Amino acid sequence: xxxxxxxxxxxxIEGVVVEEVFASVGDNLKKGDLLATFNVSGATKYxxxxxxxxxxxxxxxxxxxxxxxxxxxxxxxxxxxxxxxQNKIKVKEKEIQNLENxxxxxxxxxxxxxxxxxxxxxxxxxxxxxxxxxEEINAFVESAKNTQIPSTSTDNSKQEMxxxxxxxxxxxxxxxxxxxxxxxxxxxxxxxxVLETLKTVADAQxxxxxxxxxxxxxxxxxxxxxxxxxxxxxxxKAGEKFVPVAEQSATIDLSTLLGDSANNDLITSLMGNTVSxxxxxxxxxESYEDMIVSVTVGKSDLLKIKVGM
Numbered sequence: 399x400x401x402x403x404x405x406x407x408x409x410x411i412e413g414v415v416v417e418e419v420f421a422s423v424g425d426n427l428k429k430g431d432l433l434a435t436f437n438v439s440g441a442t443k444y445x446x447x448x449x450x451x452x453x454x455x456x457x458x459x460x461x462x463x464x465x466x467x468x469x470x471x472x473x474x475x476x477x478x479x480x481x482x483x484q485n486k487i488k489v490k491e492k493e494i495q496n497l498e499n500x501x502x503x504x505x506x507x508x509x510x511x512x513x514x515x516x517x518x519x520x521x522x523x524x525x526x527x528x529x530x531x532x533e534e535i536n537a538f539v540e541s542a543k544n545t546q547i548p549s550t551s552t553d554n555s556k557q558e559m560x561x562x563x564x565x566x567x568x569x570x571x572x573x574x575x576x577x578x579x580x581x582x583x584x585x586x587x588x589x590x591x592v593l594e595t596l597k598t599v600a601d602a603q604x605x606x607x608x609x610x611x612x613x614x615x616x617x618x619x620x621x622x623x624x625x626x627x628x629x630x631x632x633x634x635k636a637g638e639k640f641v642p643v644a645e646q647s648a649t650i651d652l653s654t655l656l657g658d659s660a661n662n663d664l665i666t667s668l669m670g671n672t673v674s675x676x677x678x679x680x681x682x683x684e685s686y687e688d689m690i691v692s693v694t695v696g697k698s699d700l701l702k703i704k705v706g707m
Contacts, residue, residue: 403689404688408434409616409679410642416436417435423630433623436617442614451603458599466593473581480578494560517542537576541571542568629682642676
């Protein structure tokens with residue numbers, strides 16, 4: 399079986415009006431010869447819709463990436479802030495322990511009393527002025543109410559110092575809880591698979607748009623032979639709208655992009671508005687300079703064939 403090694407197929411969009419046809423089956427053409435011209439106004443909508451879908455998919459991905467980048471920066475900041483507060487808590491707990499030991503060694507009797515409400519209210523007001531949230535202030539107040547401090551009748555200065563340090567410790571614990579809660583939210587909202595999905599959709603919409611635009615531009619500029627050859631198929635007629643003999647589609651094959659992605663359903667959903675363009679082969683040009691001979695060989699002769707025969 400002797401056949402052409404290079405087959406040049408010219409794809410047309412359904413509904414486009416054929417203006418002139420300069421090739422017939424059996425014609426020998428040279429590289430650069432004009433084959434046909436078209437009025438492509440009927441296909442403009444396909445290109446515009448595909449471009450809109452690509453622009454939207456790209457915007458969705460870029461917006462998600464900005465959010466993801468911002469979350470990554472904030473997460474790094476939170477890790478540093480949490481470690482800093484934890485270190486401050488350790489120092490404050492050590493100071494309280496040392497002060498309690500001093501009070502216990504200098505006083506024969508010690509009783510534990512609640513922190514005065516006036517002190518709690520003052521600290522809470524100060525926290526509010528510093529921009530603390532209502533949740534943080536409530537957490538501090540609740541912690542302070544449940545804090546007992548040692549009280550003696552002879553060393554009021556150390557008692558007051560101990561009270562202040564316990565209040566500071568309660569405030570630090572409240573700040574730590576708030577930072578840990580924010581970090582938990584930041585971690586849960588960081589979904590790399592969603593970002594990858596949006597990138598896949600944007601790439602797919604881009605490929606779809608470029609494919610449609612390429613077919614459109616080739617028809618708009620007219621079909622020219624890229625190689626010498628013989629015309630073997632002509633499915634277009636001057637003055638008529640093109641109707642594919644065997645309808646194909648210019649939309650990309652999603653399976654080649656999706657692979658084994660776990661988010662195939664989501665991608666398919668996001669690709670729901672993909673522009674599908676009905677197309678078909680208008681002209682086929684077979685090169686006669688690069689011919690291929692295909693030979694069918696039986697099983698008994700297969701092992702007799704050597705390279706170079």
